[in-house]
Amino acid sequence: MSQLPITEADLHAYVDGLLPHARRAEIAAYLATRPDEADRLDAYRSQNEALRKLFDPVLDEPVPARLSARPRRSTILQRVAAGLAIAFFSGIAGWHLHDQTAPGRQLAQAPAAAPAAASQRVAGLVRQAAIAHVVYSPDVRRPVEIGADQEEQLVTWLSKRIGSKIHPPKLGKLGYELIGGRLLPGESGPVAQFMYHDATGQRLTLYVSTEQSHNQDTGFRFAQEGPVNVFYWIDGKFGYALSAGADKGELARIAAAVHEQLEKS
Structure with a gap:
């Protein structure tokens, strides 16, 4: 029997x-x-499986023309790109943002690039929200940084970090209770994530970004990122994305309630 430490x-x-x-x-x-350690590793397995489902389709996507100067290597490039994406976003789970980039940095783009930049930013919002959901929602031990029992502290901290007052919507009437929230890195500054669960343990997350300065306000839009369904919308500088494994109809009902509360806040 080996005596090497674990x-x-x-x-x-x-x-x-x-x-x-x-x-x-x-x-x-x-x-x-050590059942607690076993539970933690089970959560990692769930995260890995969800990430595979989210990124496996990348293997079938065509390589952009600018990268296909050597067509015979296209399959290798696709697999490397997918692998790097999975490795990068898996690493997000252990990383916390620390006073690095000012939220206004994206404003330095030339006006002519604004429409394309806005479209890319919305696409990024959806993808990042789905990835954050996949990474954190299966976590058994610490799915959030600050729990719902310290909601006032959570609101103060997240509002200060993203530079705008935000409150987690109340979803108790829909069967979902707040677990808590955390700070995450966005494209050019911090974003917030609130997490909820229902009586069966199903979790959903609300991703809140303030990086949408080039976008027009939008109504609800739906996207599917691997196993994750996402309803998202833009309201001024705010971008909201509600993510869950719930079906489209259920998630639409919740999104409408979230939107109504945010409009009144």
């Missing part, structure tokens, strides 16, 4: 199926007496 690297390698059989048996025995 490290965090060992645990991640165990989840990824990268350990030799003997070492896997040691980790399994270690986890058998």
Whole structure:
């Protein structure tokens, strides 16, 4: 029996199926007496599976013309791009934004580029919201940074960091209670994420960005990113994206209630 200590690297390698059989048996025995650690690794497995479902379609996307100067390498480029995307967004789970980029940085673009920039920013909003949902919603131990029991502190902190007053909508009448929230990195500054769950444990997240200065206000729009359904809309500088595994009809009902409350706030 090996006497080597069990490290965090060992645990991640165990989840990824990268350990030799003997070492896997040691980790399994270690986890058998530590249910909290076993639950944490189960959450990592769920995150990995959700990320695969979200990014596997990238493997079938055509390589942009600017990257296809060597057509025979296109398949390799696609797989590398998909792998890098998964690695990058998996890393977001352990990273917190710290006073880095001012929210107004995107305003430096030339006016002629504004329509294209706006479209890209909206697409980025949807994708980032879906990824944040996939990364954090399966987390058993710490899905949020500040819990609903400290809602006043959560609101003060997130409002200060994103530079605008925000409040998590009340969704109790729809069967969803606030779990809490966290700060995340956006394209050019911090964004906020609020998380809710229902009686069955199903979770949904509301992603709030203040990076939409070039966009016109919009009504509800629907997108599907892998296993995640997203309803999103733009209101002035705010971009909102409601993400969940719930079906389109259920999510539309919740989105309407969220929008109504935000309009009144």
